[in-house]
Amino acid sequence: MITINSTQVSYFSLGAYFDTGVFKYLYFLFTLIFFLSIISANVFLIVVICMNRSLHEPMYIFLCSLFMNELYGSTGLFPFLLIQILSDVHTVSVPLCLLQIFCLYSYGGIEFLSLAVMSYDRYLAICHPLQYNTLMTWNKIAMLTALIWCYPFVMNIFITYCLTARLQLCGNVINKVYCDNFYVVRLACSDTTLNNVFGLTHMFTVVFGLIILIIYTYIRILKVCYSGSKQTRQKAVNTCTPHLTSLLNFSVGCFFEVVHSRSNTAQMYLPNMLRIFLSLYWLTCQPLVSPLVYGLKMSKIRIVCKSLFFGDKM
Template sequence: MNVSQAKRKIMVNSTQVTYFTFTAYFDTRHFKYLYFIIVMSLYVLIICINLCLIVVICVNRSLHEPMYMFLCSLFVNELYGSTGLFPFLLLQILSDIHTVSAVFCFLQIFCGYSYGCVEFSNLAVMSYDRYLAICYPLQYNTRMTFNKVVVLISLSWLLPLIAIVVLVSLIGSLQLCENIINKVYCDYHSIVKLACYDTTVQNIYGLIYGSLIISCPVSLVFYSYIKILKICFSGSKQTRQKAVSTCTPHLASLLNFSFGVFFEVLQSRFNMNSVPNMLRIILSLHFLTCQPLFNPVMYGLNMSKIRNIFKSLAQCGRKVCL
């Protein structure tokens, strides 16, 4: 069979895919209920801790500052990303047939990728805020006004969402020859690999999108911290302590999320069959499951204002109970 005949055969066999099947799930038998409880507990913990921090920031006027408003945007994104994944995982764990409709698959891709884009954008905006606060403390209030905060938060959400709409529309127009996804959730490159025809446009856009969505925010973060380091080395001990206390959680969050995204990119682009299946599943879920819990713990424990408010709320609760 020559190339033209093979192409004609593919065209004949290609149909409109209405559902996808996941092959990365393995038979857990009676342990599936244990996995369900673990995942459900993690999801409830993420919802409670992020929601609690959002309420604390919104209710207390002392926290209506740019830094805490950016944190609130970050916590809202954690809730958004978790809700796009965890309910689906819980259903798949209990199910014996691991399938999902094409519409829901594309919706999950939209949620997962937009979550990642907004996360990077929020972290970049927060690094810029820390740069202004440490390098220009006397001019901070005039440079980081309320209107500017609103614009930055809006852009950190709107621009990624627009980019993801284009991404999903590109794969939505593909004609697929298969419906087997070797993962536990839907992602862009897994769908592109199932296409019958040339996917150059999708691959180029995916490459440009991935490069820009990672390189631009990370470049802004590095630029901000290079400027901050210069001030720290030439400033007083108090300035260095302030920089360390406010920047450490942010850098830890960026490194944690970047690690998860880096492995996900490697797994999508290269053959990772040599890695054990369980390890691949855990690492592929890292940026979607660990970050929503990592951020509130890091910021909740390191931000003195938030700690003090939680302590006062706890003391009020004890008095009410007594």
């Protein structure tokens, strides 16, 4: 248990919820439909990729991993949201709160790493097409996939259960609709220097390092696009557009979340519903945008889906 002023506390109160009256059933239905849409879209594309040998290529393996992460992150959020929407008392036990923090933060880490690895894969395919098969071997694919999943899990076990769980708190009200590590740390009346130093170090080394990698790969890809033939440019644009769309959507969502969480001034002038939407954007829109963007824009996936639905020959 986390202690509050030397007294054990067994729950947190989620202060961002407000009384919606009979509309709570409408919100519940809308959220449930949204959740089922995410599950259906991601499961469908995972099955399509796994069942078609023509899609057993590095890019689609990384895509499959990305879709699995969308399912993981959505499962860590939506069932909890659905229960809270119907509940009159918006509380969550400390172990469940820490578990949700672990799930949502590891989802974000896996998502960001996946997008970085996919940008690296596209860089090799477009900038070094002749050496692609020797540079992107199956051993390398397995190693990168393991890195995508293992690093965020290990890192967030340390953050959640070694740094956050040790804190003594001066309150138990989290002003959000789900559990957030930053808000829990902000409730601390014990020393949070280790949390802050580790957070800043991790941001400047890992996060900024991945951002630099992504920017570098797309600068190189753009150079190839403008220096190559029209066919090369068209192929590169068709391949990279879904990646850039997904990356931009996730980055905008994370930006909204950081501004919403860290800026008290920004929160003062926003309606409750808008604040809730901004805090949920990176967790709700990305899992639905990714399968739609890749399903519609990736020609191979589109052709396979068309053959499944309409019986066309591939």
